[in-house]
Amino acid sequence: MPDSPGKITLWGIEIFIATADEGSISAAARRVGASASAVSQQLTSLEAAVGATLLNRSTRPVSLTPAGAMFRRRAQVIQNEAEQARAELATSDLSTLTSFRLGMIEDFDADVTPALLSDMATDLSHCQFLLETGASHKLFGLLDSRALDVIVAADMGAAASWMEVHPLMEEPFIAAVPKGLVSERFQGADFIDTLGELPLIQYTARHVMGRVIAAHLARQNLRLSHRFELDSYHAIMAMVAQGAGWTILTPLGFLRAQRFHDGLDLFPLPFAPLSRTISLHARQDVLGDMPGQVAERLRGLLRQLTIEQARLHMPWLGDSLRLL
Numbered sequence: 001m002p003d004s005p006g007k008i009t010l011w012g013i014e015i016f017i018a019t020a021d022e023g024s025i026s027a028a029a030r031r032v033g034a035s036a037s038a039v040s041q042q043l044t045s046l047e048a049a050v051g052a053t054l055l056n057r058s059t060r061p062v063s064l065t066p067a068g069a070m071f072r073r074r075a076q077v078i079q080n081e082a083e084q085a086r087a088e089l090a091t092s093d094l095s096t097l098t099s100f101r102l103g104m105i106e107d108f109d110a111d112v113t114p115a116l117l118s119d120m121a122t123d124l125s126h127c128q129f130l131l132e133t134g135a136s137h138k139l140f141g142l143l144d145s146r147a148l149d150v151i152v153a154a155d156m157g158a159a160a161s162w163m164e165v166h167p168l169m170e171e172p173f174i175a176a177v178p179k180g181l182v183s184e185r186f187q188g189a190d191f192i193d194t195l196g197e198l199p200l201i202q203y204t205a206r207h208v209m210g211r212v213i214a215a216h217l218a219r220q221n222l223r224l225s226h227r228f229e230l231d232s233y234h235a236i237m238a239m240v241a242q243g244a245g246w247t248i249l250t251p252l253g254f255l256r257a258q259r260f261h262d263g264l265d266l267f268p269l270p271f272a273p274l275s276r277t278i279s280l281h282a283r284q285d286v287l288g289d290m291p292g293q294v295a296e297r298l299r300g301l302l303r304q305l306t307i308e309q310a311r312l313h314m315p316w317l318g319d320s321l322r323l324l
Helices: 010-022 026-034 036-050 066-092 112-122 136-144 181-185 191-193 208-219 233-242 251-256 258-263 289-311 315-320
Strands: 097-107 128-134 150-154 162-174 172-177 200-203 226-230 247-249 266-268 275-283
Touching: 010 026, 010 036, 010 066, 026 036, 066 097, 097 112, 097 136, 112 128, 128 136, 128 233, 128 247, 136 208, 136 275, 150 226, 150 289, 162 226, 162 251, 162 289, 162 315, 172 181, 172 233, 172 251, 200 208, 200 233, 200 247, 226 233, 233 247, 233 251, 233 258, 233 266, 251 258, 258 266, 275 289, 289 315
Parallel strands: 097 128, 097 150, 200 226
Antiparallel strands: 150 275, 162 275, 172 247, 172 266
């Protein structure tokens, strides 16, 4: 049923906020899952309802008018209240939740994420799930823009004041080297000297994890030869297994590329240790108890599907790989 002329709708407000955030009607359409024409029509209806032009749609990027900037503040309050009401209803009776937008780092896409969604789908029988996987910095951007409700990502420093954070696990970085390189060819030799004979295959510095590793090496005053910078665990592990170099990654990264496990040896970092924390993040006071409930489900899955599996391959990890 079409919206009545002169009425402000939550759908119109959501589209307005998405367009203001994205600076583009087409980008807003992708974010809300509608066509560009439907977005444009909703914006026109909203402007008619409030009696003011809210957006300069002829500019690139689309920009707020003075009236739009004023309305943006009120629109955000309305959207926050609507999300809070939805969350309160959902947490009082989970079966009433109708949508859940989740962002997950790629490390979990093969096992943890499917298990979590299957588990939640049993309780939320009428809920539609939207899943976005990607690098941590991308997921934080989508949470900030309200395109996602909850994300699971590697911590990137101090959390914003509007976030609630549920730590899930801590994992160390480890060294992966071609099979037999250290134990056979260079038995008893200095580990760093051994690795120095092969280039370091780096995780891309375009992602936070790559920058963290590069910064840690700089702090150790290590200048390691490198020729390759990749953004795929599978590609990195394949090259290491073929003897093209060695790499620094995490146990989760190792578990993702199981087909190459037989061609690798794994060791603790041969210099100062480095670790990262993975947490669940959500907007504070918006989803009620839901983020905490999801975090608790995740901890059980992480224990079974990642921590126990990683320790089978790397018993020397000990408590350096742990739930939080």
